[in-house]
Amino acid sequence: RKEVEQDPGPFNVPEGATVAFNCTYSNSASQxxxxxxxxxxxxxxxxxxxxxxxxxxxxxxxxxxRASQYISLLIRDSKLSDSAxxxxxxxxxxxxxxxxxxxxxxxxxx
Amino acid sequence: NAGVTxxxxxxxxxxxxxxxxxxxxxxxxxxxxWYRQDPGMGLRLIYYSASEGTTDKGEVPNGYNVSRLNKRxxxxxxxxxxxxxxxxxxxxxxxxxxxxxxTFGSGTRLTVV
Numbered sequence: 001r002k003e004v005e006q007d008p009g010p011f012n013v014p015e016g017a018t019v020a021f022n023c024t025y026s027n028s029a030s031q032x033x034x035x036x037x038x039x040x041x042x043x044x045x046x047x048x049x050x051x052x053x054x055x056x057x058x059x060x061x062x063x064x065x066r067a068s069q070y071i072s073l074l075i076r077d078s079k080l081s082d083s084a085x086x087x088x089x090x091x092x093x094x095x096x097x098x099x100x101x102x103x104x105x106x107x108x109x110x
Numbered sequence: 111n112a113g114v115t116x117x118x119x120x121x122x123x124x125x126x127x128x129x130x131x132x133x134x135x136x137x138x139x140x141x142x143x144w145y146r147q148d149p150g151m152g153l154r155l156i157y158y159s160a161s162e163g164t165t166d167k168g169e170v171p172n173g174y175n176v177s178r179l180n181k182r183x184x185x186x187x188x189x190x191x192x193x194x195x196x197x198x199x200x201x202x203x204x205x206x207x208x209x210x211x212x213t214f215g216s217g218t219r220l221t222v223v
Contacts, residue, residue: 004152034210043200043214044153087152091210098212100145100152 003027004090006101014109017078021104023088024070032091033064033071037084038103044087047073078108112136116201116215123191123222131186131218133201141204142184143168143212144176146197153200159184191222 005024013019025033033050048055050062050071061074071090075082088101114135123129135142140161145153155168159178173195175187184203188195201215 008150032210036212041217043216044212045214046210046212049210098155100154102150102152 003099004088004101006088006104008102008104010105010107012107012109013078015078015080017108018074018076019078019106020072020074021086021088021106022070022072023090023101023104024068025088025090025099026069027090027092028066028069030069030090030092033062034089034091035062035071035073036087036089036100038087039084044100047086075106078106080108080110082106083108114201114203114213114215116199116218118218119216120219121221123188123220125192125222127191128187128189129191130188131199131201131220132183133185133215134183135201135203135213136182137203137205137213138181139203139205139213140181141206142178143202143204144174144184144186145200145202146170147200147217148197156186156199188220191220193222196220196222 035047036044037047038044050064054063059076063072085103085105087103090099117132143158144156147153154170157176159165162181165176177185199218202212204211
């Protein structure tokens with residue numbers, strides 16, 4: 001089993017739709033969780049951290065389920081500008097223990 | 111603008127040639143990293159430098175060497191390029207190693223023919 005698994009998509013959704021991505025991780029000792037956004041042919045950029053209590057930033061909501069070992073990202077009222085690949089990142093402690101998922105590609109359609 | 115600067119942006123090498131990828135950050139970060147990104151695979155750590163003067167192997171170090179020249183600069187060298195090293199390379203830096211504070215460079219697209 002991969003350390004971090006994501007559905008690569010693509011998820012094609014119309015503008016205004018709500019879309020959710022999940023990311024599962026295998027190491028139960030994982031400590032920190034993040035979502036990064038990567039635009040086509042660009043570098044990844046931090047979108048948001050994922051806290052145990054869940055967190056929200058505008059149209060974006062991230063949640064953590066430690067019991068089932070997954071994190072989720074919910075995007076409400078999708079915009080064309082949300083089209084990107086969303087990378088799940090899991091930190092299990094130490095410099096070699098930051099694992100990136102392969103990313104989920106989102107395409108928002110007019 | 112503050113950030114991570116990588117050069118070159120594109121490079122084509124012939125098998126067996128060598129080259130050095132340059133990376134510099136101006137955020138006074140202690141830690142720097144080199145990753146490669148391949149289709150269908152997540153970013154994979156090649157080497158990292160936790161602080162000036164130290165370097166350590168990551169997940170896929172074979173075929174690469176690194177130098178932490180000073181606190182700002184961290185270079186990646188391919189001594190004898192192979193087609194398997196065709197990839198997009200990203201340099202990153204962070205103040206701490208937790209995964210949330212990574213600032214990436216814009217990447218180097220390397221093709222080895």
